[in-house]
Amino acid sequence: MRTRSVFLAVALAVSLGACAAPDEAPKVAAAAAVKINDGPDQNRIVPARVDAAAALVPERIRATGKLTIGVGAAGSGFPPLAFTATDNKTLIGNEPDIAVAVAGVLGLEPQLANTSWEGLFIGLDSGRYDLGASNITVTEQRKQKYDFVSYRKDDLAFEVKKGSALKVAAPKDVAGKKVAVGSGTNQEKILVEWSKQDVANGLPAVDIKYYQTNQATYLALGSGQIDAYLGPNPTAAYHVATAGQTEIAGTCSGAGSALPGLIALTTKKDNGLVQALKAALDELIRSGAYARILGRWNLTAEAVTAGEVNPPGLPIEGK
Incomplete structure (x- = not known):
């Protein structure tokens, strides 16, 4: 049996009813190292x-x-x-x-x-x-x-390349950005709705991208082909902690709103x-x-x- 020691990101311990960028989120103590079997x-x-x-x-x-x-x-x-x-x-x-x-x-x-x-x-x-x-x-x-x-x-999370200046708390923050999302998922529906809101407010639509695998998505994120990836918060935080190449730009409810x-x-x-x-x-x-x-x-x-x-x-x- 093999175990993997990881420091899970603070994002995994933050649960929000609406979207918030990291600087706006409640302050939560960082989680201790967790051994993942x-x-x-x-x-x-x-x-x-x-x-x-x-x-x-x-x-x-x-x-x-x-x-x-x-x-x-x-x-x-x-x-x-x-x-x-x-x-x-x-x-x-x-x-x-x-x-x-x-x-x-x-x-x-x-x-x-x-x-x-x-x-x-x-x-x-x-x-x-x-x-x-x-x-x-x-x-x-x-x-x-x-x-x-x-x-x-x-809860969902916007994952970005480490060092990115992008912070996401509202639809306007991803207007005109290239954002990857899984096809047929609830997060895709949310991103599409956000894009419609941006257009209605006179902003550019979100440039939504699709990839067949997680590996392809992260390669695109690392190479700068996309600005962010919207996915489940636990999965994003786990990847942040284990890969060390990305960070969380913002989290939100799976409803994309206060619901x-x-x-x-x-x-x-x-x-x-x-x-x-x-x-x-x-x-x-x-x-x-x-x-x-x-x-x-x-x-x-x-x-x-x-x-x-x-x-x-x-x-x-x-x-």
Whole structure:
């Protein structure tokens, strides 16, 4: 087993309801060094079955004794949320840890499946996966097809080359800038809306760029082909800490406004599983296992106090 010592950036410990550049963010003490175990032996927290929660699982799933879980970590993945261990096959990170713990409470054997972002939703639609645990943001459009139980705040970050003068706190700050974003993601929708606001205010549109892989995005950022990359705050802060070549220019809610964005366990709508997922998450929060899992990946600042079934979703359309 190999461990990696990293000093996770202050950005990972900052959770904001609206956008703010670093100089405007609340002052937070820097996090201490955290040892990240990226080997295949994860020694995950697997709670004992809780009968009251397990009884809520639909019979068709209970009969299999398994919970199939789609995790969108194809390619290089998204540390510290979901990525492959040093054996290049074992799924690790906060998202699989939460899903495995939920399965434990429900008395089910977790079956983790590494898939693409698109494949994750295809799998949920077809019933191949009972559950999606992959940094999925709750949106009003997605609620038409899926049921959700929120388990983490959705914060985003603008990552820039180290030494960049760019600070981002509002749409005007990226007017005319070249900003990369993942296609089909909630952050893409936010960036498109910001660009529209800039144009409406007489400013240049955001020059939105797309790359197939994280590696290609970071090569473009390092070479100056783009000014910034908008992605999940935990992933950006992890990269800042481990690569040492970039920094956070600003963070914001996944809503792109004061409306809080939420990350949720996701299941096919009306398949009967959502109340069991809520009961399991609430048990993890009550027992302290939830806090220990988030703390392991230095995501404590994004914790919620209770899971919500189908909470208000972002008005921005998601994929």
